[in-house]
Amino acid sequence: MAKKERIVTSEHNEKTQQEIWEDQKFLDTFGEIKRLESDMASTKGDIGAALKRLKDMGWTKKDLEFAKTLEDKDVGQVVADFERKIRIAKLFGHRIGRQMSLLDEDPASQDERAYQAGFAAGRLRKQIANPYQPSTREFERWEDGIRDGNKLVNKELAGAMAEQPD
Incomplete structure (x- = not known):
């Protein structure tokens, strides 16, 4: 069996080259994560400011979420979601449950x-x-x-x- 070379560090601990490399990778990655977390906090602040601008114009966070679903889903999924919501509204006797014309064929x-x-x-x-x-x-x-x-x-x-x- 090959003997691993041990290096004595200033703390008088013996470490292999692999351990020293792993320690350095840990420290490098730790620094990277701290920088990314800082960037993320800055980005969250920017998002908050953008949401506030929309809110000042009368838009809500739900409006933004709805826009994202429209962009991410195909029309069939969006219609299915509305149909399910209308079905639930009917269960509760809500008037939106009687608004089936919302899903009529597109007249355009x-x-x-x-x-x-x-x-x-x-x-x-x-x-x-x-x-x-x-x-x-x-x-x-x-x-x-x-x-x-x-x-x-x-x-x-x-x-x-x-x-x-x-």
Whole structure:
């Protein structure tokens, strides 16, 4: 069996090269975690300030959570969630349980839905490909929507930049 080389440290403790390496990795990682926790605290503060700005305009944290679910889920999941909530409302005799028209077929035309989807993608600055087939009317309307959405955001950004003090 090979004998591990032991090194005497200033505390008169004998350590192997592996133990010294592991100790240093622990200290490095400890420092990294402390820095990350500090960054996280700063980020949480920034999030709190952003939430306060929304709250001052009348938005709630629930509104933000709902927006996230709309972005993360497909339309089938969102409709299923609403249907379940309506079912629960019916169980309690709540009037929202009688509002089934909330889930009626979308009255917007396919062209209008394509435009709205593109417009939303533009306003959110999403870097996504047009989901419609090229050389279709829906493809063109989606392109119109993303262009208009980007134009609106650019106009808002230009206005905000003009308001900045020099």
